Amino acid sequence: MIPDSASSIPPKQKSFTTIRPIGAAALQGIAFSGETLFAIDATNGYLLQIDPKSDSSTILNSSRELDWVGASGLALAGETLWLTLDNSVYFCQLKGDLSLQHFVTLPYTANGIAVRDATIYITSQRSGYIFIYSRDTGREITRLYAPGVGAEHITIRGEELWVSDAEEQTVYCLDRATGEIHFSVLTPFANPTGLAFYTDPETGQDILYVAYSGEEPYIRDNPNADPNFELQYRDRTFIHPLYFSHNAERHYALSNGYLIEMSYIEELAPLEDVELKQVEWRIALPAETDRQKIRKIEPIGMPFTEEVQDGQRIAVFKFDTLKPGERHLFGWKALLEVWSIKYRLTPREVEKLPDLSPDFETRYLVDNDELAMDTEIIRRAAREAIGRETNLLRKVYNIRNYVYDKLSYGIKPHIDTPDIVLERGVGSCGEYLGLLLALGRLNGIACRTVGRYKCPAHNDKFGIPLEPDFNHVWMEFYVPGVGWLPMESNPDDTVEGGPYPTRFFMGLAWYHMEMAKGITFETLRSEGAPVNKENTSIGELAINHVRFKILEELSPPQWT
Missing domain, CATH: 3.10.620.30 (C8orf32 fold)
Incomplete structure (x- = not known):
C-alpha cells in the first residue's frame, strides 16, 4: 500500500466542498484550528474566521484592518498567529487585541510562513529561498532552495514541508530537513495563494485545502451603455480541497480528476460541389494513459468501425459515395476520466x-x-x-x-x-x-x-x-x-x-484530452488512397463541432 503521507482521498463520511467566504476579495494565507478556518484577505486587510460549512465569515481585526492590508502568509501556533507583510514577519495573540509585534525583517518581500515548535519557515519569491529562523532568537538557522519560480505559501505536516506556487500552479511536498522534493502535484485551478491541512476528527484523515485568488471575466448588463452588454472583470477567490495520489514506482502523482463527456462531430457541408467514392473518414479516438481512462465511447450520427494505428485507436466512417449536396453529421462521444498528472525524474x-x-x-x-x-x-x-x-x-x-x-x-x-x-x-x-x-x-x-x-x-x-x-x-x-x-x-x-x-x-492538467499520439488526428481516403489536400481538404468539406461537459469531480485511485 502507498503510505498515508503520499495520498489524500476524500473521506466517505464527510468533507467540505468548495469554500467561498462571503465578503472576501483576495484570499492569501489560510490556517485551520480544529474545524475553524482562518484566512487573510490581502485586498481588504481582513483577518477572517470562516465557517467552512456555511461560508459565513467574521472579521476579527475590525479595528485594525488597515494595518493588515497586503498581508499574505498566515500560520497558527497555539494561540499565536503569525503573518508576513511586505518584507517583515509579525505575530500577535489570537485572543488579544491583534496588535502586531515585529519578529524579523528580510532583505526581500516575504510571501508565506509556517511554524513548527521553535522554528519559523518563511518563503520569499524575490530571494528564491525558504528561510528558516529560530523562534527563540530571531536569527536565521539555514535556508532551503524554493522549488518554483512564483510567489509561494507554505505549511507543515509531520516531517514534510508543503509549498504552493502561484506561477507553477503546483503544490510541492518537500523533506522538512533537506528541502528535497518528494513529489509535486498540479492544482485544479490557477493561482494558488495559500494552503493548510484539515484533520477530519471522525476519520483522522488529513485533507489539504488550497486557496485561490485572481480575476474572472464576466458580461455585465449596463442599461446606460449602448450596446448594454459589457466585458468586465471581478475578483474570484475561494478554497478547494486538493486530492492527490503518488505512485513512486511510476514516477508520477495524480491530482483532482473529473468525469468529462467529450463529443467530436463533423458536419458535412462542402464549400464547393465535390464527389468522392469509397470514402474512409478516419478520426482518432481518445487514448488510455496514466491520467486518462475511457469509460465509454459511442458513435454519433452513424456507426463506425475501429482500427488501431501505431497503438492508437481510430474511428473509421465509411461512405460508398459522397455526392454533391449531401449533408451528414457523424462522429463520436466519449465518457472520460481525466486527472492532472505530474511526473518527477531527476537528471541523475x-x-x-x-x-x-x-x-x-x-x-x-x-x-x-x-x-x-x-x-x-x-x-x-x-x-x-x-x-x-x-x-x-x-x-x-x-x-x-x-x-x-x-x-x-x-x-x-x-x-x-x-x-x-x-x-x-x-x-x-x-x-x-x-x-x-x-x-x-x-x-x-x-x-x-x-x-x-x-x-x-x-x-x-x-x-x-x-x-x-x-x-x-x-x-x-x-x-x-x-x-x-x-x-x-x-x-x-x-x-x-x-x-x-x-x-x-513532464506534466499535464486535467483539461488536456490525449489522442492521436504520433499520428494524424483526422484523415480522408477515397478509393483506397489519401485525398489530395490541394484539391479537397477536410476543412473545405466539413465543419467540426467539439463539445465538453464536466459531469463530476473525481479523486485519484490508490495503488496497492
Whole structure:
C-alpha cells in the first residue's frame, strides 16, 4: 500500500466542498484550528474566521484592518498567529487585541510562513529561498532552495514541508530537513495563494485545502451603455480541497480528476460541389494513459468501425459515395476520466540509459512532418539549444527554454515550417511544437506530437456544454527504460526571458484530452488512397463541432 503521507482521498463520511467566504476579495494565507478556518484577505486587510460549512465569515481585526492590508502568509501556533507583510514577519495573540509585534525583517518581500515548535519557515519569491529562523532568537538557522519560480505559501505536516506556487500552479511536498522534493502535484485551478491541512476528527484523515485568488471575466448588463452588454472583470477567490495520489514506482502523482463527456462531430457541408467514392473518414479516438481512462465511447450520427494505428485507436466512417449536396453529421462521444498528472525524474536518474531501438530511431528521429531539419538555421539552433549538455532530461529542458527565448505566442492562419517560424520569432502552439520536435530529434531525442483539444477550464461549472476556442497540440519525449513523458508546447512561455515555470514540463492538467499520439488526428481516403489536400481538404468539406461537459469531480485511485 502507498503510505498515508503520499495520498489524500476524500473521506466517505464527510468533507467540505468548495469554500467561498462571503465578503472576501483576495484570499492569501489560510490556517485551520480544529474545524475553524482562518484566512487573510490581502485586498481588504481582513483577518477572517470562516465557517467552512456555511461560508459565513467574521472579521476579527475590525479595528485594525488597515494595518493588515497586503498581508499574505498566515500560520497558527497555539494561540499565536503569525503573518508576513511586505518584507517583515509579525505575530500577535489570537485572543488579544491583534496588535502586531515585529519578529524579523528580510532583505526581500516575504510571501508565506509556517511554524513548527521553535522554528519559523518563511518563503520569499524575490530571494528564491525558504528561510528558516529560530523562534527563540530571531536569527536565521539555514535556508532551503524554493522549488518554483512564483510567489509561494507554505505549511507543515509531520516531517514534510508543503509549498504552493502561484506561477507553477503546483503544490510541492518537500523533506522538512533537506528541502528535497518528494513529489509535486498540479492544482485544479490557477493561482494558488495559500494552503493548510484539515484533520477530519471522525476519520483522522488529513485533507489539504488550497486557496485561490485572481480575476474572472464576466458580461455585465449596463442599461446606460449602448450596446448594454459589457466585458468586465471581478475578483474570484475561494478554497478547494486538493486530492492527490503518488505512485513512486511510476514516477508520477495524480491530482483532482473529473468525469468529462467529450463529443467530436463533423458536419458535412462542402464549400464547393465535390464527389468522392469509397470514402474512409478516419478520426482518432481518445487514448488510455496514466491520467486518462475511457469509460465509454459511442458513435454519433452513424456507426463506425475501429482500427488501431501505431497503438492508437481510430474511428473509421465509411461512405460508398459522397455526392454533391449531401449533408451528414457523424462522429463520436466519449465518457472520460481525466486527472492532472505530474511526473518527477531527476537528471541523475537518467544518466545511464539504454539505446533507442531501431524502430524508434526510424519513426521519431526523422523529419516526417515538414520540420525543416535539413536547413542550416534549424541545425544551428539545435547545436545552440543544448550547448555541451549530454544528459537527456537537461537537453529537453534546455531546448524548451531556448524555444521560449526565441518565440512569442501568436495565432497564424496556417502553420509554417520551423525555419520560417524561428526567423519570424512568433508562433502558434503548432509552430512551437514543430520547432521543439525539430531541435529534439536533431539531438537524438525521440519525440512526437500529441493533442488534440483542451476542455475549457471551467471546472466549477458542471453539466454545462463547453466549447473550446481552438484545437491544441503538445509534445511527448521518450526516456528509454521509463517511457513517454509530456511537455506542453507554449503555455509555460509566460515571462519574457524567463525564468519559465515547469508546471507542464513532464506534466499535464486535467483539461488536456490525449489522442492521436504520433499520428494524424483526422484523415480522408477515397478509393483506397489519401485525398489530395490541394484539391479537397477536410476543412473545405466539413465543419467540426467539439463539445465538453464536466459531469463530476473525481479523486485519484490508490495503488496497492
